[in-house]
Amino acid sequence: MKKLLKQGIAFVGISGIGWIMDFVIFNLLNLRSSYVAVNNMISSLVAVCFVFCVSTRKTFVQKDGGIPLKVKFVIYILYQIILILLVSQLLALIAAGLYHTFCGSIIGDFSAMAAKILVTPLTMCMNFLVMKLLIERI
Known part of the structure; x- marks a missing residue:
């Protein structure tokens, strides 16, 4: 249990850095483009590559x-592409809903940013479980 807690904390730290990268890239792209889903796909893939590379060296054994690390990377990227496609659509829906509900307020003005914050805990937990299984069990 202690090992799991240490890994969880380390993964949250690494993912936090990845999330900041993702968040900054996502919001910079949103300044140029209103395609929230596409912007999320681009920013997320950059962060995913960072988190995988660092986590496999610093968090997981x-x-x-087992399967070679390069193959695990391909599997993880495929998982992430599916997740990113689904989450990007969810983000677009949440952002649109927040915008229409809170139009004229700060939440409405930053609806894409707020949507990204709302979905982060779910995706971070899923990524930890998938990464742990993929790196340590397969």
Whole structure:
């Protein structure tokens, strides 16, 4: 249990850095483009690559004799592409809903940013579980 807690804390830290990268890129893209879903796909893929590379070296212990790390990276990227596509659509819906509900207020003005913040805990938990399974069990 202690190992799991340490890994969780380390992953949250690494993912937090990835999330900041994602968040900054996402919001910079939103200044130029109103395509929230596309902007999220681009920013998320950059962050995903960072989190995978750092987590496999600093947080998780690769299973001996398992699938090579390069193959795990491809599997993780495929998982992330599916997740990003689904989350991007969800983000677009949440952002539109927030914008229409809070139009004229600060929440309405920053609806895409607020939507990104709302979905982050769910995606971070899912990513931790998938990464732990993929790196340490397979």
